[in-house]
Amino acid sequence: MGGESPEKNRAVRPRTRLREKQAAWQGLVGLVLVAWALGLAAGAAEPPRRYTGPWNLEKLKQVPPATFGVTRGLVQEVYYQGEPLRGKPTRVFAYLSRPEKSSGHVPGMVLVHGGGGTAFAEWATLWAQRGYAAIAMDLAGCGPDRKRLPDGGPGQDEHSKFREFSEAETDQMWTYHAVAAVIRGHSLLAAQPGVDPQRTGITGISWGGYLTCIVAGLDDRLKVAVPVYGCGFLHENSAWLPQFARMSPAQRQRWVRLFDPSQYLPGVRIPILFINGTN
Structure with a gap:
């Protein structure tokens, strides 16, 4: 019968899974970088006003x-x-x-x-x-x-x-x-x-x-x-x-x-x- 051999299919599947894992890690790193940037922006924002209580x-x-x-x-x-x-x-x-x-x-x-x-x-x-x-x-x-x-x-x-x-x-x-x-x-x-x-x-x-x-x-x-x-x-x-x-x-x-x-x-x-x- 025609088609690719089982040996070739087995060789392709690991490479596909590797690319999928790499894409997942890249996405995770991207999320971390976005969160880090948002944290920097929040830190650079004006701090909340101090609570001064009853004192002048x-x-x-x-x-x-x-x-x-x-x-x-x-x-x-x-x-x-x-x-x-x-x-x-x-x-x-x-x-x-x-x-x-x-x-x-x-x-x-x-x-x-x-x-x-x-x-x-x-x-x-x-x-x-x-x-x-x-x-x-x-x-x-x-x-x-x-x-x-x-x-x-x-x-x-x-x-x-x-x-x-x-x-x-x-x-x-x-x-x-x-x-x-x-x-x-x-x-x-x-x-x-x-x-x-x-x-x-x-x-x-x-x-x-x-x-x-x-x-x-x-x-x-x-x-x-x-x-x-x-x-x-x-x-x-x-x-x-x-x-x-x-x-x-x-x-x-x-x-x-x-x-x-x-x-x-x-x-x-x-x-x-x-x-x-x-x-």
Whole structure:
């Protein structure tokens, strides 16, 4: 009978299958390249607007009125303007430090203490010894002796952080005041002679890490952030779950929307290093 031999057909079929596989791979590579190009286009697009919460960042980026006090070693005491509390002005106490010797402008670090902490002169001194200017502020309404200032901001007790509040009372809450004090402290530090405002960063520990996570997503002047066991999603898994359990659903939603770092971390546009323990 006529026609091609079985041996020739067997030789043709593998070549056909090979061409089919090559075409399939070429199609897959094409899809990958298209996806890659679309990803580049999306990355080049304007990033989503930062969520700024209840704070007036334009106001907080202005250099606050400040009164400078005694200098000991590399550290100087300073009081600067805080947010109003119950209709009255407040002041924030802080330590400013500078390196003993420096050539040119030096970088700056904002140092945010944790729960039960205060402005630590030793912390500011440590960074000055490393060649940085630094500011370490008190976020409990206290002065250098840890006593309440007559015009200090809210205390940092549990009630001040988690008490029930209305939308109109947002600016009376501890987190609101603390974040404002940190950003204003950055404004003051960056304005000091010999400080390079283009090279500033922030670090905080525990509740200071919590605040660092919020401020890193708000203050676009910062170049780096280092939260030390910083946190977010407090309402989902934290030591504070009992506090959230006592809130009404509306109150919990308000607290999370305004004061949880999970709302602000998507706005971070700088390198951020999370330092946490593993045990």
